[in-house]
Amino acid sequence: MPKLFMFIIVLLFMICVFSLVKKKILEVEYSVSWILISMVLLLFSMFEPILLMFAKLIENLGFLLMIIITLIFSLVFIAINLSISISRLKNSIKELTQDVGIMKFEEEQKKWEEID
Numbered sequence: 001m002p003k004l005f006m007f008i009i010v011l012l013f014m015i016c017v018f019s020l021v022k023k024k025i026l027e028v029e030y031s032v033s034w035i036l037i038s039m040v041l042l043l044f045s046m047f048e049p050i051l052l053m054f055a056k057l058i059e060n061l062g063f064l065l066m067i068i069i070t071l072i073f074s075l076v077f078i079a080i081n082l083s084i085s086i087s088r089l090k091n092s093i094k095e096l097t098q099d100v101g102i103m104k105f106e107e108e109q110k111k112w113e114e115i116d
Contacts, residue, residue: 006045014038020084027087
């Protein structure tokens with residue numbers, strides 16, 4: 001049951017990342033790392049021996065492990081939000097640059113028209 005739960009959560013996460021890219025909220029270059037992380041987590045969810053090996057290493061850290069996992073999920077959430085912000089800012093810079101280029105072009109055209 002935990003394997004299925006983890007598989008479903010990771011799959012939903014991947015779908016979320018793909019939908020953010022499709023809506024152009026998140027740039028493809030920033031989504032690659034999230035997709036790779038998701039694929040690794042999918043492998044962990046499908047191959048239980050890998051997880052069991054890690055579980056034996058951290059067997060006696062129950063409460064501390066829960067705190068660490070909570071912190072990791074919080075950091076992932078923050079990182080996704082920052083990736084989205086970076087993508088939006090990058091798009092804004094691109095639009096502003098294009099607007100400035102168009103304005104300079106129109107200004108040059110007016111100067112040439114005045115000369116003629």
